[in-house]
Amino acid sequence: MPRPMKWRKVCCLPESNRFGPLDLNAGDQYQVKMTVDEYETIRLIDLEGFTQEECAKKMNVARTTVQGIYIEARKKLAESLVNGKVLQIEGGEYRLCDGLGNGCGQGCYKRRRRMGCSGKEEGED
Incomplete structure (x- = not known):
């Protein structure tokens, strides 16, 4: 029986999820x-x-897993x-x-949006 999938922790979805030539109506052959x-x-x-290694810790996976994901990306x-x-x-x-x-902190997009430049939650004194 295969090992159960270990989900990768992601801090945020991209604000835009489609990039490329603006004048192209891309079919599957023109998409990555x-x-x-x-x-x-x-x-x-x-x-x-x-x-x-730091990325792996943030995503809750092994460094070798991050390395493979990063190479493909x-x-x-x-x-x-x-x-x-x-x-x-x-x-x-x-x-x-x-x-x-x-593990959320520096590099966590959601946390950064809630925190001011001082590192305190918005509204904290």
């Missing part, structure tokens, strides 16, 4: 599909500056950019965090 968990590795590692980004294909972000094996759980 990226999962939400692949998007999250790009966000955490490339945008937030986390290491793969980078390939899909490259295919979209180099070949002029639409990048569609959807699906995957993830659960959204509520911004309050363990």
Whole structure:
């Protein structure tokens, strides 16, 4: 019997889930599909500056799992950019965090939106 799936923790869905040439009505042959968990590795590692190990801790998976997800995500980004294909972000094996759980903090998009520059919850003195 296979191991049960371990869901990847994702802090937020992308504000836009479709990117690419604006003048293209893309069918499946002109699309690259990226999962939400692949998007999250790009966000955490490339945008937030986390290491793969830190990213793995945030997503509640092994570092080797993050490494594989990240490699696939980078390939899909490259295919979209180099070949002029639409990048569609959807699906995957993830659960959204509520911004309050363990491991949420720096890099958690939901928590950052609730916190002011001082690091205190909005409305706290």
